[in-house]
């Protein structure tokens with residue numbers, strides 16, 4: 001396994017277990033299909049998409065889950081600023097409908113956060129369900145004054161600090177860096 005590969009627990013000892021590896025150019029088409037299936041045609045209307053279109057993903061912090069060469073999960077991170085503070089923006093996160101509830105979603109988020117921490121990002125921001133992302137350390141309170149570029153339920157704007165105080169003073173418009 002390369003240094004950028006992470007195996008999800010608890011099945012990581014099985015030779016057939018999915019592996020989590022850095023997304024490569026060759027995965028891009030399969031990621032699009034997976035994300036289209038997971039979110040449907042409305043995905044491009046989301047406010048989060050305003051932070052992705054015209055932006056370039058963080059290649060060292062974006063991962064796919066592979067099973068026998070097939071892309072079954074994906075997570076991407078993007079550079080944005082909140083006010084004047086740079087943070088990594090996570091999304092979309094998607095796992096193939098037949099492969100859910102085995103910990104892959106959480107393993108993808110953890111791989112992305114770990115890579116972002118190594119790359120020196122102070123925090124990871126996202127728009128998502130607090131009951132799900134709360135399990136991996138995200139919360140809404142520190143970013144209650146961070147403003148998405150379009151309609152968004154503020155309770156779904158969540159952040160996870162990667163360093164001590166990394167979620168402090170995240171106030172103002174969220175924009176492409």
Ligand SMILES: CC(C)(COP(=O)(O)OP(=O)(O)OC[C@H]1O[C@@H](n2cnc3c(N)ncnc32)[C@H](O)[C@@H]1OP(=O)(O)O)[C@@H](O)C(=O)NCCC(=O)NCCS
Nearest residue numbers: 038091093094095100101102103104105106128129131132
């Ligand atoms: C959300 C998603 C990535 C989770 O993938 P996964 O591999 O099943 O995730 P995990 O195995 O780590 O976690 C599964 C657990 O989270 C729960 N869960 C899934 N989505 C949830 C949500 N939106 N809110 C609360 N809990 C949720 C599951 O019920 C399951 O609970 P259990 O452990 O008690 O059985 C996957 O369901 C998916 O692709 N959904 C469609 C796209 C999406 O909504 N993406 C997230 C928004 S950015």
